[in-house]
Amino acid sequence: TLNLAEKIALEQFYTSNGDGDKIGLKFDANKNEVTVPESFHKGFHAYLEAGFHSLAFPQEMGGMGLPSTVSMAAAEYFNAGNTALTMYCGAITGAIHIIAAFGNEAVKNMFIPKMMEGKWGGTMCLTEPGAGSDLGALKTKATRQPDGTYLISGQKIFISNGEHDMTENIIHPVLARIEGDPEGTKGISIFVVPKYLINPDGTLGARNDMICSGIEHKMGLKGNATSTLNFGDNGRCVGYLLGKEREGMKVMFMLMNAARIHTGVQAEAVSSAAYMHAITYARNRIQGAHITQSMNPSAPKVPIIEHPDVKRMLLYMKSTIEGMRMLCLFLAYHEDIMHVSKSADEVKASTGIVEILTPIVKAGISDAGWLVTAEAMQVYGGYGYCQEYPVEQYARDIKVFSIYEGTNAIQSLDLQMRKILMNPEMFNYKCLKKYIADTVAKAKGIVDDRYIAPVARGMEKFDEVITMMGKQLQEGKFLALVANATPMQQAMFPLIVAWLHLWSLTITIPKSKALVGDAKGADRKKILEDNPEAAYYSGRVLSSQFFIGAEFPKFFGRVECIMNNEGAAIKVDSENFTGALKE
Structure with a gap:
């Protein structure tokens, strides 16, 4: 499994990483559609056809039933290859998780089969213009309908994977407040809102009343569509309740915690890729004599990897990345124990480990990964600042990991208090x-x-x-x-x-x-x-x-x-x- 992950990551993801940055996305304001680089399609479908979006799902759901440790190790390969593309893939997994855990049978049957096939994408719709870290301030509204559905109206911003042309449908878990429910987080519910409605026979129906009204122009991750989504501009956006009313935060936290862990994996993977490029450059860049021969004018020039300060820089990167990787896999190991152990005490202890390490994986690794990537750029000298080398893209891509999925200050408060x-x-x-x-x-x-x-x-x-x-x-x-x-x-x-x-x-x-x-x-x-x-x-x-x-x-x-x-x-x-x- 991991050998296949490495192969696809190298041959399909890594080769398309530059396209995401240089070609980027095309937004058609007339059709409200986003087109990704052509090279993304090949990697995306290779990933899905190999079943990597369903590695850790049980076999009865159509998954492979593999441990979280294997899934996380595979995720590092893909994120190192092309983290913007991997986000489209991972969003499917996250949406399936919460629909499987909290959806009623009708909702599960409506959405999960096509998502497991990789034909429908996924997102996570939390943020609004006036509700960032303070989700209780959200304004998106849900109105009950006689048939048990809800009409959704409002706007969400900064939605990763919000619109693209790699799947025939996109399934949006959306936080909203049912009319009459209390203000603050206690009044929030969550709904499944498809881009296209689903016919009774499972085929795609009419376009739902929701559109992508624009995408952000970002410092990095330019291959991933950070979208503004409008729901119900015409009063006809249909959503399906997920879980119970007013339990939206409980449901979303399951998805958010997984996303926070994955953010740490992203940061570790991207900084690891930057480090690998820095090693390669340091081995091949000839500059100066060895320090022990500095007084010898005829001494041969050596690769910069032989210079003590460059060795120190590389050891800093190597040791930090290996530490981050151990941390990620240690957490994943305890996720596995939570799911398979028959000992209540063991499950409780592993749950405690996962809880305390989640904000550290997210915040600690995203901060450290940014510094490691900056050090990789420093190894290149002036070339590292130039776009003909890949490290400057990694630096631009990695910065957002300390910001999204809950800023690192929010993670720190969560760690300290909860x-x-x-x-x-x-x-x-x-x-x-x-x-x-x-x-x-x-x-x-x-x-x-x-x-x-x-x-x-x-x-x-x-x-x-x-x-x-x-x-x-x-x-x-x-x-x-x-x-x-x-x-x-x-x-x-x-x-x-x-x-x-x-x-x-x-x-x-x-x-x-x-x-x-x-x-x-x-x-x-x-x-x-x-x-x-x-x-x-x-x-x-x-x-x-x-x-x-x-x-x-x-x-x-x-x-x-x-x-x-x-x-x-x-x-x-x-x-x-x-x-x-x-x-």
Whole structure:
């Protein structure tokens, strides 16, 4: 399965990635239609025909019934190849999930079969002009009809995959408020709104009263249609209730959490692609003599990958990406445990792990991926800033991952409040701490203490942060508490990555010793040249050592910043920010 994913990603997705950026989308304002680059169609249909949109669905639904870990690993390949195209594919999976979980039999039978066949696309319609992070402010309205359907009216913006020509129909899960229901999130319901209505025999009927009125002109992800969708301009937009009335947020959170996890995978994949290009460039770019020969005017020039600072840059990227990948797959593993374990305690613990790691996967990886991609551009020097090389596209594509699917500030608040401090008995946090403590214990005798001690001390220092924040919550010091939500998340992410690297060392050190032994110098280099497995494991050891020894110490400075409880961010008034431009 993963070999096929790699093949399609390389041959169909990667080859079309530049088209999405340079050719982009064409919007026909007269027909309200969006045309994607021709090369997207081939990859899209290869993906669907291979069944990648249904990997993790049970076989009785027509899926493959494979674990989430396999599905997530495959998703990395596709997102590294062309993340804009992958979004069209993944949206189908997300929409199927919530329809299968919350739809009645009629709704499931109406939509799921064609979506499982890949003939109908999907979206997620939340955001409105006046309702971004504050979804309770939405204005989209639903009116009950005698036949049990609803008429939907309103506008949604920033809708990924909102209109395109790769499927014959697009199925939109839409948040709306039924007339008479209360304001705020408690009054929100969710509806399935198809682009084309469905006849009783399952064939496509008339065009529903909804249109794409425009697409955004973005910094990146230019191959994905970020759409403005108008519902019910003529009062005839039909929607089908999904789940119960006024439970729209409950339903949508299932889709949003999956989207947030996938955003982390996107960021890891795109930054990984940027890193791979940076390695390739560094191996081939000849510039300057080796530093040990800097005083020798006749010394041969070497590839820049031989220069110490470039090695440092590449190790920073390598170690961060490997940490992000471990984090994603660790979360996916616990999703699998949730679904297959017969032990209630095991399911509860895995649920806690998934809950606490979801905002970290989304926010931590999207922030780190942006920095890794910037470093990849730096390896290229001036060429990295030019469009003839691919890294500048990756930089433009990756930035939105810290913004959409809930900004990283929102993720940080969710992590701090819901997932830790207000989680009953902080169960989620205790589950994570146990994993870290077990790894610290396991590492003794395998890993040098200089790599164990920082992780153990880091957990102790982070405990101090959580204790302080718990006290602030009890005392009602909410401003001080939320002002440090993002710094807390930004500290927790490297702590988790350092722990995963320590865990990795317990595996890679014995493997590397078995393959490389104590060989040094030319002998070691010969082994690494001749044996890719030896190069891989010894590289993983060095990567983990670099992260724990050279990157993770910055964590302690972040903790100190939080514990200082600097109040300037609370005291500052809006008037203190002088220099605002005239509107």
